[in-house]
Amino acid sequence: MSPDGAPPVLRLIDVGWRVGGATILEQVTLDVHEGEFLAFIGPNGAGKTSLFNLVSGLNPTTAGRILLDGADITGLPPHARARRGLGRTFQTSSLWPGMTVADHVRLAAQAARGGSYGLWRRARPFADAVGGTLERTGLGPRAEALAGSLSHGEKRKLELAVLLVGDPRVMLLDEPMAGVSAEEVPALTELIRSLHRDEGRTVLMVEHHMDLLLGLADRLAVLHHGTLLALDAPDAVMADATVQSAYLGEAL
Numbered sequence: 001m002s003p004d005g006a007p008p009v010l011r012l013i014d015v016g017w018r019v020g021g022a023t024i025l026e027q028v029t030l031d032v033h034e035g036e037f038l039a040f041i042g043p044n045g046a047g048k049t050s051l052f053n054l055v056s057g058l059n060p061t062t063a064g065r066i067l068l069d070g071a072d073i074t075g076l077p078p079h080a081r082a083r084r085g086l087g088r089t090f091q092t093s094s095l096w097p098g099m100t101v102a103d104h105v106r107l108a109a110q111a112a113r114g115g116s117y118g119l120w121r122r123a124r125p126f127a128d129a130v131g132g133t134l135e136r137t138g139l140g141p142r143a144e145a146l147a148g149s150l151s152h153g154e155k156r157k158l159e160l161a162v163l164l165v166g167d168p169r170v171m172l173l174d175e176p177m178a179g180v181s182a183e184e185v186p187a188l189t190e191l192i193r194s195l196h197r198d199e200g201r202t203v204l205m206v207e208h209h210m211d212l213l214l215g216l217a218d219r220l221a222v223l224h225h226g227t228l229l230a231l232d233a234p235d236a237v238m239a240d241a242t243v244q245s246a247y248l249g250e251a252l
């Protein structure tokens with residue numbers, strides 16, 4: 001239960017992943033509350049992306065259960081989870097360099113709504129959704145630019161736009177700041193903050209830079225060797241001796 005008594009939007013119960021004889025994730029149990037911003041940190045190879053792969057359905061969970069709005073989604077494919085409001089971005093770029101910004105968002109809108117692209121394309125709500133998403137992400141002036149010509153920060157915004165046009169309630173963002181220049185980080189951070197704060201979306205985000213997470217995340221989940229080492233408010237996690245030693249003196 002959340003502090004106000006509402007059931008968690010997402011529940012991971014003893015979730016595990018074994019592949020090729022190796023145990024990558026083991027007994028990960030956590031609840032995510034509606035509207036919460038939960039950040040995942042942990043040393044390289046701790047299992048953060050692997051966990052997102054299980055939650056989004058990209059890889060099959062080999063132990064435990066995943067519940068969305070109380071319903072068991074453990075065996076559902078990614079598109080079925082997306083239809084229920086759970087969407088993700090990827091650590092590495094998933095864009096088509098030769099396709100325009102607007103066409104990326106149009107195609108994503110079509111995929112989210114189903115039906116014929118031609119029919120949807122002429123429909124007013126469809127055009128409004130695409131235009132609104134481009135404005136929302138600050139990509140309006142770049143609508144006709146090719147994705148390959150975008151800066152790293154703009155590419156990350158486009159990946160968010162592709163996700164947002166499907167109107168996910170629960171967003172999994174895997175290192176959305178990766179490769180982004182220092183000048184572009186503040187605008188991207190503000191966009192992500194407002195998706196959570198102003199639009200009330202539930203955000204799960206993998207991020208290595210603690211300084212970006214302070215003031216953004218409600219709680220931090222620390223993964224280490226595939227297990228959940230800590231789950232608490234950022235201050236408490238940073239003061240946790242077990243967490244400090246997991247990083248072996250690396251700056252958190």
Ligand SMILES: Nc1ncnc2c1ncn2[C@@H]1O[C@H](COP(=O)(O)OP(=O)(O)OP(=O)(O)O)[C@@H](O)[C@H]1O
Nearest residue numbers: 019020022024042043044045046047048049050051
């Ligand atoms: N398909 C796979 N088959 C076998 N091992 C895998 C597979 N995918 C990931 N792993 C292993 O699982 C472990 C966790 O990887 P994962 O990418 O989830 O870590 P991470 O915490 O996201 O790391 P980083 O911070 O470097 O992105 C690593 O040892 C990785 O080599």
